[in-house]
Amino acid sequence: MKKQKTKIARALNCQIAVEIYDMMEEFCEDVGQTKTAMIERAVREYVQNHREEQSKLREQKE
Numbered sequence: 001m002k003k004q005k006t007k008i009a010r011a012l013n014c015q016i017a018v019e020i021y022d023m024m025e026e027f028c029e030d031v032g033q034t035k036t037a038m039i040e041r042a043v044r045e046y047v048q049n050h051r052e053e054q055s056k057l058r059e060q061k062e
Helices: 018-031 035-061
Strands: none
Touching: 018 035
16 A cells, blocks of 8 residues: 655635635636645746746846
């Protein structure tokens, strides 16, 4: 029997608009993904995109 990996994580408690929560919940149900996985992916993509944009802006200034 394979040992299951334990995820090291931190809890996040926040309030979001009802319409955004409903949109998130519907999306997660449609694709069969947890809300945690969806939030992790969304935050990761947002931060990566922001960093890339900032890097491009710095390059343009040089």
